[in-house]
Amino acid sequence: MNLSFHNKRITGMLTIVPAEEIKFEDEMENYNFSTAKSLKLKAAMGYNARRIVKEGVCVSDLCIHGLNYVFDNGFLAREDIDALILVTQSPDYLMPATSSVIQGHFGLKQDMICMDISQGCAGYIIGIFQAFMLLEQEEINKVVLLNADVLSRKVSKKDRNSSPLIGDAASLTILEKAEGSGRITGNIRMDGTGATALMIPAGGFKLPSSAATAELKEDSAGNFRSLDNLVMKGDEVFNFVQREVPPMIERLLEKAGVGRDEVDYYMFHQPNKFMLNKLADKLNIPREKMPSNIVESFGNSSGVSIPMAITYNLKDTLKDKDYRMCLAGFGVGLTWASLLITIGHLDFCAITEF
Amino acid sequence: MKEKIIKILTEIRPEFDFSEQVNFIDAGMLDSFDVVALVVALDTEFGISIDGMDIMPDNFSSVGKIAGLLQKKGVPE
Numbered sequence: 230m231n232l233s234f235h236n237k238r239i240t241g242m243l244t245i246v247p248a249e250e251i252k253f254e255d256e257m258e259n260y261n262f263s264t265a266k267s268l269k270l271k272a273a274m275g276y277n278a279r280r281i282v283k284e285g286v287c288v289s290d291l292c293i294h295g296l297n298y299v300f301d302n303g304f305l306a307r308e309d310i311d312a313l314i315l316v317t318q319s320p321d322y323l324m325p326a327t328s329s330v331i332q333g334h335f336g337l338k339q340d341m342i343c344m345d346i347s348q349g350c351a352g353y354i355i356g357i358f359q360a361f362m363l364l365e366q367e368e369i370n371k372v373v374l375l376n377a378d379v380l381s382r383k384v385s386k387k388d389r390n391s392s393p394l395i396g397d398a399a400s401l402t403i404l405e406k407a408e409g410s411g412r413i414t415g416n417i418r419m420d421g422t423g424a425t426a427l428m429i430p431a432g433g434f435k436l437p438s439s440a441a442t443a444e445l446k447e448d449s450a451g452n453f454r455s456l457d458n459l460v461m462k463g464d465e466v467f468n469f470v471q472r473e474v475p476p477m478i479e480r481l482l483e484k485a486g487v488g489r490d491e492v493d494y495y496m497f498h499q500p501n502k503f504m505l506n507k508l509a510d511k512l513n514i515p516r517e518k519m520p521s522n523i524v525e526s527f528g529n530s531s532g533v534s535i536p537m538a539i540t541y542n543l544k545d546t547l548k549d550k551d552y553r554m555c556l557a558g559f560g561v562g563l564t565w566a567s568l569l570i571t572i573g574h575l576d577f578c579a580i581t582e583f
Numbered sequence: 584m585k586e587k588i589i590k591i592l593t594e595i596r597p598e599f600d601f602s603e604q605v606n607f608i609d610a611g612m613l614d615s616f617d618v619v620a621l622v623v624a625l626d627t628e629f630g631i632s633i634d635g636m637d638i639m640p641d642n643f644s645s646v647g648k649i650a651g652l653l654q655k656k657g658v659p660e
Contacts, residue, residue, distance in 0.1 A: 269616075273620050389616075450614060450615075464615055467635070467638065468636075503622075504635075510635075511634065511635055
């Protein structure tokens with residue numbers, strides 16, 4: 230599905246990362262591999278360090294920290310928020326929506342919309358789509374898009390498919406109406422037949438958490454995880470990404486009438502370095518235009534890896550310059566989405582630690 | 584080319600004899616992480632980039648199949 234938007238822009242971006250850093254070598258003994266093999270895995274996948282939250286820290290904590298940052302620095306006035314979107318797969322509660330919890334924490338005005346969106350690696354793009362659609366409304370002038378996950382809390386430390394790559398983080402993006410700004414082109418597809426490729430089987434209404442679901446069991450590859458843990462079928466996800474993402478990007482650029490070389494940066498979700506490099510090669514995109522340095526320094530924080538790649542790599546220039554960027558996210562759902570957008574001349578662009 | 588492939592395979596899993604005529608995947612000689620390490624090593628050794636769509640276990644189940652992948656990328660036999 231193709232989407233297009235006009236007269237809207239991103240005006241500020243903030244990434245919130247936990248202060249606690251874990252090195253790959255510190256956890257190698259958990260992975261049921263020889264040291265030599267673990268180090269090969271590290272080199273191929275780009276696993277170096279990741280940031281994870283301390284026990285008990287929730288998505289709302291990271292988001293509240295981020296909102297305090299923008300309020301305290303004068304980047305945003307509380308009364309100007311007309312919509313608060315939170316994209317997450319690790320909400321504080323099954324109900325109510327965590328965005329409502331955050332609204333209540335700050336005592337924001339009642340005349341606004343709060344909504345949670347359950348989406349993962351493509352969630353940042355979907356959040357932008359939703360924000361732009363809300364901005365079509367006469368009374369909505371400013372949307373705060375929060376994207377946050379603390380999935381390290383749901384990963385078995387003895388699962389080398391997931392544990393060495395998962396990081397926690399949040400991002401805050403402000404989106405506004407902007408007369409005369411250029412056309413923004415998007416693309417999204419979904420395939421629910423692959424819904425079990427990335428999932429947390431227990432903890433919802435279908436299979437409530439219990440002592441039985443918390444029991445660690447060994448899979449055929451020697452990983453240990455419970456039904457309460459995140460499970461990722463790595464081979465299926467890899468094949469899905471390599472099959473679907475390159476043609477999606479081709480469709481997006483064709484629809485926008487933009488050549489591959491006319492894009493300054495390809496800021497893609499970063500599951501691991503190997504997968505990203507293969508995408509760059511397939512698309513004939515120079516690897517320096519598609520940064521892969523987030524997953525190796527912060528871990529894979531689901532959809533947040535996209536805004537984190539932007540703030541981490543371009544925070545020194547994005548306040549003064551414009552860049553045409555192709556954003557892409559792919560994963561849980563299965564979902565794959567992309568966006569061609571010019572980002573720049575931001576009011577703020579920063580990273581802060583929690 | 585085949586000697587180089589066997590040398591790379593042996594560096595990844597030194598405990599196995601890759602000159603044997605067996606299916607490396609079925610025999611448990613290579614798992615999915617070994618395949619990733621193998622692709623990285625082959626890309627570097629031969630100056631190519633194996634297509635992501637070709638990274639499926641069956642394509643790495645024998646020296647002959649791996650050689651076929653390399654030839655597809657223009658590496659001479």
